[in-house]
Amino acid sequence: MMHESMSSLSAASTVGTSNPFPILELIGLRKVFGQQVVLESIDLKVRPGELVCVIGPSGSGKSTMLRCCNRLEEPSGGQVIVDGTDLMDRRTSIDRMRQKIGMVFQQFNLYPHYSALGNVALALRLVKKMSRAQAELTALDALNRVGLGERAGHYPHQLSGGQQQRVGIARAIALGPKIVLFDEPTSALDPELVGSVLEVMRKLRQIGMTMLVVTHEMAFARAVADRVVFMADGHIVEQGPPEQIFQSPIQERTRAFVEQRH
Amino acid sequence: MDNFVDQFFNLDLMWQSLPLLMKGLGVTLQICVVVIVLGGLGGLLLAVASDSRRLWLRWPTIVYVDFFRAVPPLVLLIFVYSGMPFAGVNLSPYAAVILAFLLNNSAYYSEVYRAGLQSIPPGQIEASRSTGMSRLQTMTWVVMPQAVRNVLPDLLSNTVEVVKLTSLASVASLGDLLYRADMTRSMSYNSSPIVLAALIYLILLWPLVRMVSRFERKQSQ
């Protein structure tokens, strides 16, 4: 049952890593808070179907970079291009673009006054202008994909942290995004609940969902990521396949960070 | 004792004045509805403005709110009712009462709503905006429902204050509940009509006051 709906999604989404055009491209991204430079000349490409993990010490700017990708954080300079559209262009409707960019938050940020189904269906009704029935059907499908179809009527406070985060993922993928941004999706979870969330992400990866994931889960990054980006002090220090980053990093800072984490 | 009963609980007099007081109650309720609806709406707009990041919007709003919270409503009413005519602005008692109470009450409602808005974690807004919902949609469907629920006791207690406030309309000789009760008192030299008015206010407001306490208790737990 779950498998079926998974494959139906893969047909709809952009599969095939052969596509040369990146879904997300950051060019010379820069962010300053007052006097402090948080991000400096960030260049990054995420291609269709890729799962890119961003690791690095806290305060390295990785969450800020992620939040610049849908302009929850306003970049101070540089370009953010999603699916061929420049997000910084004044003619670009950011609300329309955000339908293509799902986001999953560290603190889940579920709406406490809506059920799991309501959380997922709200944007479908208001943004996609679906009818109530159509929105609920789509929302239920998304909940099924994260294995929570049976909890559709539950309110956030009736769900465990791991379940709440999976509702958060369902909310992000229900809109049929081109890419999903994950901001430390398991950091607020009790250790025994982390697995279920990572499992859902792994399945999304299998069906070709493009994902950019800021995470502290080194084992996950190592096992599942197509590419790992190491950030420190607002710069991308090094990026490459997980084997490179975790086993034979080129940069000394990467080595120090990775070793310390093991 | 008889004297006390006759002065405050003269049932005959109460019975006689009841129809007149009921007419006054109608006026009182009418003012209440207008002030609660318009004041609530105005307060909501002020709250959004005073929470705005735009300084030219925020600071005038805060000055407005603090000014009208510092001036007693009766002072406002008398200013509007007997001061404005000097500047050639003649308002009917009804319009004067509504205007004065709106100025006063929108400021109070604004503070209640502002507390409600501030009780919403920023993550709620970010989550909503990240799904492509507009600022207005986010406000309407995500922020306001939660904000209102968080400040329900204060909204309710402010509404009680509005009903009590309307008793000041009598000063502008508007035919509200207290005005008619006081007229009957001054003609009969007996306080029973005002005691009757007090009882009517109690019947109207006691359930609301109880509800405020109950909500507050639930929230502090």
Add this chain to the structure above:
Amino acid sequence: MGGVQQFSQVFLDPAIINQYWPAIAGGLRVTLGLAAAIVVVGISAGLLLACLRCAGIRSLNALIIAFADIWRALPPLVVILIFYFGLPGIGITFSAWMVLFLTLSLVLAAFSEEIFWAGIRAVDRGQWEAASASGMRAITVLIWIVLPQAMRMSMPSLTNRAIAITKMTALGTVIGVPEILYQASSAQSFSGSATPLTMGALAYVALFLPFVILGRWLESRMNWRRH
């Protein structure tokens, strides 16, 4: 330009200001005295009632709750009229000042009782238990452990409520207490100018605005701590 000049002539006439500011200042003194008396008596009474309610005596609590409910539900002007015009009929005569003071003190007592009670209840039960376990008597726990925390939590609501109620001293004008509004209104009818009303309003702003700002500050500090 002419409009502005005309406006200031009506609402801020220098000659009128000069003539009537002593009267307004006198009113300010009366308002100030009343406000201070009401705040001290009202809040102390409210605190006392809230503490009595902690004793958990059922019949006493019912009385306290009824008191708080009634005085929160009645419009003060109604009570003022009953006291001022009704009580002499049964041989009790209070001065207008006393009527205003009594009414508003009772109202403030009712409100502050509820505020303090909410604060006391919001103090973690563990505080009572920890203190009792160390052998303190209930009254000692209340005074030294619970009340200080409850008071701190109650400060913002208490400040705002105290302002709202002491502002009602303006109701004294209806029964002839020579406070700010009374002075301003009578000056207005003597002088035939709206200027005294402006002066009155400004006197209130000068008196209450600092407290409004204080209340706002206390509130934001509480929010800041909660987050």
